Amino acid sequence: MKELPTSARAVVIGGGIVGCSTAYHLAKLGWTDTVLLERKKLTSGTTFHAAGLVGQLRTSANITQLLGYSVDLYKRLEAETGLGTGWKMNGGLRLACNAERWTEVKRQATTAQSFGLEMHLLTPREAFDLWPLMTIDDLVGAAFLPTDGQANPSDITQALARGARMAGTTIFEDTEVLDLEIDKGRIRAVITGHGRTECERVVVCAGQWTRSFAARCGVNVPLVSVEHQYMVTEPFGVPSNLPTLRDPDRLTYYKEEVGGLVMGGYEPNPIPWAADGIPEDFHYTLLDSNFGHFEQIMEQALGRVPALETAGIKQLINGPESFTPDGNFILGEAPELKNFFVGAGFNAFGIASGGGAGMALAEWVHKGEPPFDLWPVDIRRFGRPHFDTDWVRTRTLEAYGKHYTLAFPHEEHQSGRPCRKSPLYDRLKAQGACFGEKLGWERPNWFADLSAGQQPKDVYSYGRQNWFDAVGREHKAVREAAVIFDQTSFAKFALKGRDAEAALTWIAANDIARPVGSLTYTQMLNDKGGIECDVTVSRVAEDEYYIVTGTGFATHDFDWIARNIPKDMHAELVDVTSAYSVLSLMGPHARSVLEKVTRSDLSNAAFPFASVRTIGIAGCPVRALRVTYVGELGYELHVPVEYAATVYDALMAAGHDHGLVNAGYRAIESCRLEKGYRAWGSDIGPDHTPVEAGLSWAVKTRKPVAFKGREAIERQLQNGVKKTLACFVTEDPDIVLLGRETIYRNGKRVGWLTSGGFGYTVGKPIGYGYVRDPEGVTEELVLSGTYELDVAMTRIPCRVSLGPLYDPGMKRIKV
Template sequence: MTKELPKTAKAVVIGGGIIGCSTAYHLGKLGWTDTVLLERKKLTSGTTFHAAGLVGQLRTSANITQLLGYSVDLYKKLEAETGLGTGWKMNGGLRLACNEERWTEVKRQATTAQSFGLDMQLLTPREAFDLWPLMTIDDLVGAAYLPTDGQANPSDITQALAKGARMSGVSIFEDTEVLDLEIDKGRIRAVLTEHGRIECDRVVVCAGQWTRRFAARFGVNVPLISVEHQYIITESFGVPSNLPTLRDPDRLTYYKEEVGGIVMGGYEPNPIPWAKGGIPEGFHYTLLDSNFEHFEQIMEQALGRVPALETVGVKQLLNGPESFTPDGNFILGEAPELRNFFVGAGFNAFGIASGGGAGMALAEWVAKGEPPYDLWPVDIRRFGRPHFDTDWVRTRTLEAYGKHYTLAFPFEEYSSGRPCRKSPLYERLKAQGACFGEKLGWERPNWFADLFANEEPKDIYTYRRQNWFDAVGREHKAVREAAVIFDQTSFAKFVLKGRDAEAALSWIASNDVTKPIGSLVYTQMLNDKGGIECDLTCARVASDEYYIVTGTGFATHDFDWIARNIPDGMHAELVDVTSAYSVLSLMGPNARAVLEKVTNSDVSNAAFPFSRINTVGIAGCPVRALRITYVGELGYELHVPVEYATTVYDALMAAGGPLQLTNAGYRAIESCRLEKGYRAWGSDIGPDHTPIEAGLGWAVKTRKSTPFRGREAIERQLASGVTKMLACFVPDDPDVVLLGRETIYRNGKRVGWLSSGGFGYTVGKPIGYGYVRHPEGVSQDFVLSGSYELDVARERVPCRVSLTPLYDPEMTRVKA
């Protein structure tokens, strides 16, 4: 007899794969025992049952690596807790390198692993062979071995998680399809199923490849598509059960032992999308027809590595659809479009590796209103307008799938689905040699080639200095010595308006925004732990209106954060006006002289000081000019209605010619900001870092009694001190390439890793930023008294430390 659905629940989880069962398991552990999990067919019958089951841990983010490490820790103990076998084996993982660029990548990965506390060991080809004697090693340069990686049986792990959830009181219902959600005034009221209604206000959708279509019914955007993924299962031929998992990215393949045989699959460069017209009705526990012709390219690569595959019997070529995303990262979090609608989907064929940690993080997000730590790389709010179009999502996702095992070069750009969003200046800048990058669909000039010198505006990727290095140096010099224009039209721009706009923003912003009309305020917005959720500028344009500017990639995230933190009952409306304005950033010591040539407005320092917004007229256009800089020079952001953009740009360039005004791109911005010590959200600062730790305490209004979100946490930290502090690191060797995640050593002891890295052309040295960590406390004296080294691709590099900017335009020299 089937038990009846409960009439009410605290939360309903939709989807009975590993992510849904893990989320239900962890909600139960958090005391949410009246959680209900609904599966339309049977547990694991969607994608989980045909997953390969490799469990690797290392990612480029410390927190995502931590999340995967949590999965490993959970899988170790799950069988003992539930009495169900999981097939978990911590047999280690090998990663091969077959050329010098790949070897550099592997060494940098080993440094990253070390930074994040993982013991990734570098091996010779012979040492790798000793661990994996089935392979040929003629072409190997080296390998990396992570002893704590492993493998599991996906269905068994999921059933164990489900049993653990039931043991905590969670109810699980199979053969129960969700038909609809009941939503009233933007709030979830109930889940409607084929067997009845469950009243609840929190829904967690972990429905795999079904998630996008289901979520779209309620206005929620989940960018993923289904892609065919194949692997073979061989007959048993005496493969030892303790064989490590193996990834051979140069041959696009992966391997694991299974019942004395081998599972082998890979990521072909020409993937096949599935279910373009929609997933067939009733699809479950179903595989696709084997595509031997398409798999042949993977098989050929594998035979060169494991010759035994030529003679061993193949039991099955398994073809199953899996959900993939446009950037190769999975999707977690509360949807910005609908309160209390949570998503865990799009796991890009590593759902088993991330299942334990993702379920833990999602459960905490549901129960506590925030994730356990910063999960920006997988946050659903990283997406934006282009991701509503399934054709665009499919095009980009297929490229991401094809790059799954290719070399992950620094600064590499996607090429598909471009151009999508263009500034009005796009064609002009392209004709002048712009090499564009892309963010959130926007085309943005990264650097400019000298067409007269036959430079080609094209990135050539390498782990060494890349081909644009000298071009960016020219632009950097122009910023410091003359003037440049950066096209920053892609900035996200919001208007907060209403009679309570000041009161609302005062609560949300940690800096003082109660300034006179015309004031410009740089501020963070904090969570209750004092962590930095947003980093942006607010211009007061009227007594009841603010104009807010933030980074391109943070458009969805920051809008959501501000909107959901406007206190109940306050009259303040947030509107996205990004597409209404182009932004021409005029920067450099000659910037004022250029501006004076094109406007009759008084732009002297007395009339237009730093941190002000004025309206000036240029070529018939009313321009919002913001006196601000992110490069450390005199500068103005000129916010121009889009219809005036080309006119204003042409006027500036014509007037600026005698003053050496030139174009410059985002890589010059990055180089200049590193020298000046400006922080970047998403790397140097974020929800896990407070302004006090990041050296931004000066931008927090603790001297005033005004309440703001996060104030209590900041005051506690000011009273008790900090355990980490952001510092700048400059290697002695000017040829070192810093990219971020290099390990920081203080007096020979590991104390952290770089959050960002690059090159400063004025100081003539590489520059990195990272937090010096010490559980007993960190002070300025502690940081400055140490002797420092950086581990760069497993080589120790001496460096100097600084807590003040390396460059200041008022200084007669630079610190280097």
């Protein structure tokens, strides 16, 4: 065995497809002294028993782009390396056997069109012509993606490994990583059974071993192992050009292999594996075939492919794979440890993702940031509940069981709940709250009218859902009276220290150097001007700021702020989320209600918009923020948790005569769409700048002070932009907008909706999306076009706006 180097620029741990892809791409970026370490042999973990289907379409444009990169890479890899990959671009079919599934498929076709991916809708007969082994009696239709395909996982991995070696990477098999040497929060070296290699960057692509290994370094990687089975038949004349086939209503998938079929599926009752740890010498190992458990999949498959009844079975492969709580894989730099990168948890589509995931990870290591917004797979989307492996396993098994079920809009997971509860949870539940969950928090989405016999339970569909009218009542109360939203789940941070102002001045795009008592809405930008965080910042002391952000962004935003505090500044960031409940009192009567329970002066002169005050309510100290996300007079009341119930009861009693009611997050969403407020993770993110998003007013370019991203913003202000966020409204009130619908301007595809919903005050569906033009986009261009939205492959006329549809000050509705 060749000698392990004493130092390397980066060490990749794990020799499956993702590890080899990462090493390959690092070498291509000039990291030629990269070392890849594999505890046994390349592909001996999960890769060797992967089924090898390669699909591309996802609900995120960037993840679709990432999977598309895999296809492009696999096309050229054999010519580059001289090793066969088994890559075959034979296309992919997806079947629909009922009306709801057909609606889902048509919406997927619109999504594909939005993202520039070719996808065709077929009749049952057209699908049969492509896949003549199947029965089509129950088919409503099908979709065909001609650029999908299949590959041999081990061959692709070996080709990537050869490509990495050709570019300078050194690969060591039979080299187990025993530990990392970490000094004062900094990686110093990798310790193996063959010696020590100094390095500063480690990339862990160790599949189902990643969680336990990372935990030894204090890094949380939420994944668990689940048994996954598929059957390989003897040859029986299957054409070699047969597309891959997914039959989600029957929970099954198929691909051709050497004249036979590979057939597997996702059963609703998956079997977890290695709950007490993976056996020590587990490699190139399969589990015992479980024919009894596979029988449910086999029955479904026989109904689709009758020839399977007489086909010989070569093997029933049972291999454990790593799955995650939300069905998305995990990429990125760990928030707990600098220069510790992760690529794991691929949910049985690691072959489809491997090329793109390795590219993205390598770019992340190389530049310190991903090549584009990868929030759906970013490791920082997880939080406190995900440290508990039992909770992760429970949620992951639910997600596995839903792999092929209908992905209804607004669908909530049910497992592992309730986990994190507001002090008001039981009170709100008794009043008809229907809860959703985010990052473990129970949050009221809407309230049922219990007196009318309405049940607080979501009934899912692709049309109007059962809560539509209930949310309309809450929306009306926001606009005409007053409501309380329990937003305790907000993430909340305290930034303290003598340099708090200087540090935040650098990190925040807006001007936070304002007097104590000021509140500032601001973005935090990357060097390209992209929006990394979207927060409110309250100055509560000369040396302290109180920062509030969305529930799901707790880990991400804390990490971004902490990493960007200049090293020479004295400022400490502390997560205080669990210390405060948040009761958001919103609506034109909000001041009248609040005046009944406090002696503090709430006049506009004493307590203007964008300010923060400490007030007393029923003996409780309350940090009141004058701010709104619904477009009405409003106060966020941040209350120490032990006082939350007392303050809530006082407000509800005082608000009775003013029409005060409870309201949930779906009413917040409806109101914010009307007012044109942006949502991070959909309308804005790292790929969008404030200039493009219509938020230039919130950037301190007029002030001669340095801040992160300033140069990029100034370039855009001077040179213009190539995309602009706009609002779209359809005249037909029955259209359901969800996001990802294609935007057409003058008959040409120019973008897609980033978010969509219904505005009850305007009485119409509302969507937001970027109008794009490589030659440049101006306000005049946006407003001069004739627009349509493609909704489930049907063109719907719409109107465009660059301003809010609703103005509470003038009670003006603009549609």
